[in-house]
Amino acid sequence: MIREIFHRKAVFIAGMLAVALSVGIGGGSFTLLRVFDRETEMILQAKHDEVELAWARFRDDVRRSMLELGFNLIIVHKEQTLSTPDEETRYLPETYADTLATAGLMTINHVLPFLQKQVWWEEQKRWVTLYGTPGEVQVNNPARQVPIVRSIRPGHASLGRGIHESLGLRKGDRFVMMGREFVVQDCRLAEGFQEDEQIRIPLDEAQQMLDKPGLITGLMAINCVCDDPEGLAKIRSAVSAVLPNTHVREHRGNMVVRAEERSRAARETEASLERERRSRADLRTRRETFNAVLLPSVLLVAALWLGLMTWMNVHHRRGEIAILRAIGWTEGRVFRLFLGKAVLTGVLGGLVGYVGGQLILAVHLGFSNVQLYGAGMLIVSILGATMLALLASWLPASLAARVDPAVVLQQE
Amino acid sequence: MTLQVRQVSKTYRGAGKCVQALLDVSLQVSPGELLAVHGASGSGKSTLLLCCGGLLMCDSGEIIVDGLCPYALGHRRRTAFRAEKVGFVFQQFHLIPYLNVLDNVLAASVKRNSPPSRERAMNLLEQFGMHDRLRHFPGELSVGERQRVALSRAMVNAPPLILADEPTGNLDPKNSRVVFQALRDYAESGKAVLVVTHEDVSLSLAHRTLMLDRGRLENQESRG
Numbered sequence: 001m002i003r004e005i006f007h008r009k010a011v012f013i014a015g016m017l018a019v020a021l022s023v024g025i026g027g028g029s030f031t032l033l034r035v036f037d038r039e040t041e042m043i044l045q046a047k048h049d050e051v052e053l054a055w056a057r058f059r060d061d062v063r064r065s066m067l068e069l070g071f072n073l074i075i076v077h078k079e080q081t082l083s084t085p086d087e088e089t090r091y092l093p094e095t096y097a098d099t100l101a102t103a104g105l106m107t108i109n110h111v112l113p114f115l116q117k118q119v120w121w122e123e124q125k126r127w128v129t130l131y132g133t134p135g136e137v138q139v140n141n142p143a144r145q146v147p148i149v150r151s152i153r154p155g156h157a158s159l160g161r162g163i164h165e166s167l168g169l170r171k172g173d174r175f176v177m178m179g180r181e182f183v184v185q186d187c188r189l190a191e192g193f194q195e196d197e198q199i200r201i202p203l204d205e206a207q208q209m210l211d212k213p214g215l216i217t218g219l220m221a222i223n224c225v226c227d228d229p230e231g232l233a234k235i236r237s238a239v240s241a242v243l244p245n246t247h248v249r250e251h252r253g254n255m256v257v258r259a260e261e262r263s264r265a266a267r268e269t270e271a272s273l274e275r276e277r278r279s280r281a282d283l284r285t286r287r288e289t290f291n292a293v294l295l296p297s298v299l300l301v302a303a304l305w306l307g308l309m310t311w312m313n314v315h316h317r318r319g320e321i322a323i324l325r326a327i328g329w330t331e332g333r334v335f336r337l338f339l340g341k342a343v344l345t346g347v348l349g350g351l352v353g354y355v356g357g358q359l360i361l362a363v364h365l366g367f368s369n370v371q372l373y374g375a376g377m378l379i380v381s382i383l384g385a386t387m388l389a390l391l392a393s394w395l396p397a398s399l400a401a402r403v404d405p406a407v408v409l410q411q412e
Numbered sequence: 413m414t415l416q417v418r419q420v421s422k423t424y425r426g427a428g429k430c431v432q433a434l435l436d437v438s439l440q441v442s443p444g445e446l447l448a449v450h451g452a453s454g455s456g457k458s459t460l461l462l463c464c465g466g467l468l469m470c471d472s473g474e475i476i477v478d479g480l481c482p483y484a485l486g487h488r489r490r491t492a493f494r495a496e497k498v499g500f501v502f503q504q505f506h507l508i509p510y511l512n513v514l515d516n517v518l519a520a521s522v523k524r525n526s527p528p529s530r531e532r533a534m535n536l537l538e539q540f541g542m543h544d545r546l547r548h549f550p551g552e553l554s555v556g557e558r559q560r561v562a563l564s565r566a567m568v569n570a571p572p573l574i575l576a577d578e579p580t581g582n583l584d585p586k587n588s589r590v591v592f593q594a595l596r597d598y599a600e601s602g603k604a605v606l607v608v609t610h611e612d613v614s615l616s617l618a619h620r621t622l623m624l625d626r627g628r629l630e631n632q633e634s635r636g
Contacts, residue, residue: 003510003511003515004510007509007510008510319504319506320506320508320509322506323500323502323506323508324508324519325491326465326467326494326500327494327495327499327500327519327520327565328491328492328494328495328496328520329491330488330491331487331491405467406462406467406468409458409462409467409502409506409577410458410459410462
């Protein structure tokens with residue numbers, strides 16, 4: 001058989017190359033899919049790490065806001081709730097600000113009294129929240145921090161984003177509200193739903209406009225130190241002792257806003273991860289579908305080509321087969337002769353196809369990717385190629401075994 | 413008798429035509445005898461040979477080789493029968509082009525890998541003057557040498573019957589004589605040889621000759 005192969009090298013090489021090509025394409029497509037999976041794993045892992053990082057930042061912000069930078073608290077009348085109508089608002093005396101500031105509470109760093117009310121802005125025909133504040137009251141605290149809230153100058157106003165954007169007002173512009181003229185001191189960035197609709201003015205001017213002399217809606221205690229998980233309870237207790245008939249509630253501050261931003265960023269990263277996951281899964285499905293069409297086509301063409309090669313080989317060797325049958329070779333022996341050649345074609349084709357395919361991929365994708373399957377893939381390639389060659393050669397080999405020597409010898 | 417052919421007839425049918433290749437042919441070849449059947453092309457000589465060799469079943473009649481009727485045997489046993497009981501020599505030699513001289517001879521050997529078979533093959537090739545061409549391929553041999561290799565192949569199993577179809581058809585007179593002499597020597601070693609030919613020059617070495625004309629045996633004559 002080996003000598004016959006050497007005698008008809010071209011036919012054998014053509015058949016072997018057909019097998020090698022199909023193995024190369026088959027193995028290559030599986031390897032590419034595997035490489036794609038590895039890329040997917042890496043991309044998703046990177047995204048996952050981003051999500052983890054985003055959530056870590058969020059947790060860190062929360063921890064810092066809870067343990068290091070403290071709470072923002074709002075102190076209001078104990079009967080004041082969110083659902084209390086404006087006309088029934090319970091006010092606190094303005095002196096509460098000084099009382100709290102001078103109480104010597106180590107937890108309190110910044111005190112900001114305010115008077116707030118929703119009003120109809122006749123000049124602009126819209127509702128706004130008028131917010132009067134004198135700025136921070138100096139706190140009697142040895143560890144006092146630098147003031148973080150600037151006071152508003154008389155006759156000036158600080159505008160929330162919702163207002164200055166809708167009215168097109170800028171720093172230095174003038175506007176009239178409830179018959180009183182104000183100069184825009186600053187235009188604030190986005191802070192929140194309520195804050196964006198606030199016009200902040202000096203407290204005394206707000207008291208005059210709202211007819212609430214000496215009264216405030218509440219006090220903001222900003223950046224209260226809270227060095228243990230029970231800190232909030234301790235602050236509440238201390239404040240209640242100093243300011244009777246009050247209720248202390250948490251109020252979100254910049255840290256909370258930032259934490260919310262972090263949270264939103266983390267969720268967006270998570271969503272991005274999910275989108276990437278879906279996109280890669282979709283891409284993989286499309287590749288699988290392509291492979292599902294390509295592979296059978298390649299195998300079919302290779303099988304037909306190999307079958308044709310074997311049939312031509314049988315045709316060219318009819319005289320030889322006839323004489324072999326005449327001198328005593330059985331049909332089975334002739335059949336095995338051709339199937340043996342098919343096995344050799346399959347083994348060599350599988351080997352060449354695997355090595356060739358992986359080498360081409362290695363050149364294009366890097367050598368680290370060619371060891372994805374290793375010996376297992378090599379064995380599968382050789383076995384698969386051998387099966388392909390056997391199936392393709394089965395019919396021609398059967399025809400060879402059934403060659404009638406009498407007919408052939410008479411013809412020749 | 414090594415070969416007995418009794419009232420054998422064979423007709424080829426196909427495409428609305430019938431060709432009577434053999435009609436009531438009877439003959440026998442004894443051990444030690446070389447029988448030559450001669451006749452023109454298309455007289456049925458090759459058909460007779462194929463029928464005798466167990467390759468082509470006749471329509472009627474009986475063929476016995478060394479006491480066995482090949483067509484009464486099953487497929488596998490008939491194949492074994494051909495290997496053991498019959499040696500074939502053809503005008504076109506039918507050597508296998510990718511096997512060397514020795515392997516061509518051994519291809520027909522029943523026990524081709526056994527040392528005795530190998531020794532017998534080499535002895536035969538030496539007998540035919542081919543001892544220095546053992547590793548040569550058929551394409552490297554002259555036609556006379558090829559036919560000597562084909563003769564060695566036919567004799568390697570020492571079959572009781574050799575069937576030769578125009579064995580000298582492609583040879584010059586000198587080589588024809590060598591081949592026919594070899595066949596005669598083989599017959600005289602106690603075997604039977606049936607040769608079909610249309611060459612008169614070959615007939616002089618046959619022990620007996622028969623003429624086949626359009627499928628019928630016409631006459632029989634004995635020679636020395």
